[in-house]
Amino acid sequence: MTEGIRVGTKGRSWHDGRVIDRDPQTMPQSQAKNLSLIAAIDLGSNSFHMVVAKAQNGEIRILERLGEKVQLAAGIDDERKLNEESMQRGLDCLKRFAQLINGMPLGAVRIVGTNALREARNRGEFIRRAEEILGHPVEVISGREEARLIYLGVSHTLADTPGKRLVADIGGGSTEFIIGQRFEPLLRESLQMGCVSFTQRYFKDGKITPARYAQAYTAARLEIMSIEHALHRLTWDEAIGSSGTIRAIGLALKAGGHGTGEVNAEGLAWLKRKLFKLGDAEKIDFDGIKPDRRAIFPAGLAILEAIFDALELQRMDHCDGALREGVLYDLLGRHHHExxxxxxxxxxxxxxxxxxxxxxxxxxxxxxxxxxxxxxxxxxxxxxxxxxxxxxxxxxxxxxxxxxxxxxxxxxxxxxxxxxxxxxxxxxxxxxxxxxxxxxxxxxxxxxxxxxxxxxxxxxxxxxxxxxxxxxxxxxxxxxxxxxxxxxxxxxxxxxxxxxxxxxxxxxxxxxxxxxxxxxxxxxxx
Structure with a gap:
């Protein structure tokens, strides 16, 4: 079943001194004007995602969605280098993705790397190998550019309401905050905290204790302090969460009878107590929570609770639109001179x-x-x-x-x-x-x-x-x-x-x- 969504704006890349053209001029003119199949790949710190869509009459219709937990950020060592094991996990995933974009022209596929690749000093080696597999350029985007694209994906997926919205996206290595109105972001921020990096720091062996949780929560609150005032000053009418972490927490709350899939302050307190009783990430067995998300669940919860407290939130709804959808809209917009x-x-x-x-x-x-x-x-x-x-x-x-x-x-x-x-x-x-x-x-x-x-x-x-x-x-x-x-x-x-x-x-x-x-x-x- 396909999904119909509106259109937005972006696409093209430089990497390590090598430029690979993704301008419409690389395609036959008729194909650039009538761009049909397009694809976006998000090389996230926790998961790699791909969407393939058909562009027609000012709309995009999602044809395929693929996602795999790669946990690239978990493979960054003390020297800020990706180890071979994590790189191989990522490359194996991309070999599977490559089958769906084989034969698509340059300019029809956009691939973006986020925090793990921003941090990794040897990202050039991984990108070179990834480009050989995919046949398309890979670009590393800044945190604020990531925030812009996330908001683009969210705003084109939700109803076009006049009020301001706060969007939060907890990734594997960073968390993005955006306040926007309709399709325009008014404030974009990216903080160095994510469910994979915090798991490595505070819950590496899977044990969940009040002391460890408090450390993760405090670290997140300290990160948020730098942007709290700016966020509060702008205000917002609704809060939206766009990441898998927020979706998973909402599903856990729903399974426990605390809502219908949204995240709420009361439910977060209940879920924290529940985790303390379990004591180990391996024992997490909430309906809707996949086994490969268990290990990073406590860190994600600590970050989200810190967000709720710092921003005085009572409720956050989940949105399926995120970075990869934003990349699609941006890519299509470039071909339409926006x-x-x-x-x-x-x-x-x-x-x-x-x-x-x-x-x-x-x-x-x-x-x-x-x-x-x-x-x-x-x-x-x-x-x-x-x-x-x-x-x-x-x-x-x-x-x-x-x-x-x-x-x-x-x-x-x-x-x-x-x-x-x-x-x-x-x-x-x-x-x-x-x-x-x-x-x-x-x-x-x-x-x-x-x-x-x-x-x-x-x-x-x-x-x-x-x-x-x-x-x-x-x-x-x-x-x-x-x-x-x-x-x-x-x-x-x-x-x-x-x-x-x-x-x-x-x-x-x-x-x-x-x-x-x-x-x-x-x-x-x-």
Whole structure:
């Protein structure tokens, strides 16, 4: 039986210096416009989930749901590295998932990693192996981006009511909080507490004692303290829980005669007493609680009780929509030109008082230059053009901090801000282009992206060209120029005699040629 749900917004990924295009341009044009089968995979700290859906007439209909307990977070050691056993559990799960997405085009599948992969220092190895199995890119998203996508999934699954709602999602390694209204999140937060990580810390041997439970509860309360005031200030009309943990607790309360599946404060107190009497996670036998959830159940309960107390909740209802559904809606929205990343960059430009006219001039020139050399420089994938356009828009954000080294200030802001719609790798690539748009190009930083670093340097050269071309900021009518690229060289051809009559521009490009020689690049201007 299929489920009908409304549509939302997102999709594309960078990883460890390798970019894999997930833009509609990677598919035949007719297929991008009439995207039918789409899929989302959520590589969570506790479970891996996949949904496959059919998109039709502004709706998505879920065709398949798969989920497996992998407990990736349990395999993170003291050096914050995933052990081989946990990685193999995850990869075995993905081999089963891969059968359902085999043959789906790039851009139709989006795979996101959450807290365990954010934390793991050797995540690159796991992601490389996962991509070989799945044939699609894997991206690691920030906690606040995860929160945004969770809210997207919830808001498109519930009724479209006018009031504000609080959404909480207790994952394996982190817990996300969102307050939103209708389809817009107003506040997004992610805290470092989850049912797997807390189980490892407080209930590793499965024993449940009042003292251990109190430790877990107190740790959760301390985490929540940092966001309590902000949450209370916004207020909300209803509280929604979107994770398997909250669903399991609701089912346990229902089995005990404390509600019809919702979580309530009275029921939490009863359930805690019940756990203390059992004394061991293996003895948990509530109706609806699967055996593989027993071990993490006490930690999940402690976190949820802390949430109820800190936020003074009396009731929380469960919603089936979560991260994976949000990823689906976001992916579909990108193909329908509702890209949240454009809104994010517009907001960033407004916040840091970017000269919008200059940014637009530079963007137009950079993209025009790109179109002339893309084939020669092997930049045909649509994602490169998109990245160059973004960099042109925001290259001057650092000027609002200080003129001195403003390219470095801008790069820092872009890399370390919470930019909705962007993965961590997105931001690192974008920040690097902004860092290299003037003066010295940090060749070693580009080299960290492996073979793709060469393409990034070429994008950087095009961005620098566009900025120099409009150095005088629109006060002078500029000529049409032709560009020709060949390997590590770029030739720029101005109309005959124009440079002799415009010696400031001539001097600018002569100095630029010197800067580029430092990274083994040749610029010929005539």
């Amino acid at each position: 890209d949240v990343r454009e809104r994010t960059l517009s907001s960033l430009m407004e916040r840091y008082h970017v000269d919008l006219e200059q940014a637009a001039r530079v963007e137009r020139k950079a993209l025009h230059a790109f179109d002339q050399v893309a084939e020669d420089w092997d930049l045909d994938d649509g994602v490169w053009r998109e990245l160059l356009g973004w960099a042109a828009k925001v290259h001057e954000v650092g000027l609002d901090i200080a003129h001195y080294h403003y390219h470095k200030h801008g790069a820092y802001l872009i890399e370390h801000s919470d930019l909705a719609g962007f993965s961590r790798e997105d931001q690192q690539m974008l920040a690097l282009l902004v860092r290299g748009h003037r003066r010295n190009i940090p060749k070693d930083k580009f080299a960290e992206f492996g073979d793709e670093g060469i393409k990034l340097i070429r994008l950087c050269v095009l961005l620098r060209f566009a900025i120099l071309f409009h150095h005088i900021r629109g006060t002078q009518e500029m000529p049409q120029v032709k560009l020709h690229a060949d390997g590590d060289s770029l030739e720029v051809m101005f109309p005959k005699g124009w440079l002799d009559e415009n010696q400031l521009t001539q001097a600018d490009f002569a100095l630029e040629a010197e800067w580029l020689t430092r990274v083994g690049f040749t610029l010929n201007v005539r």
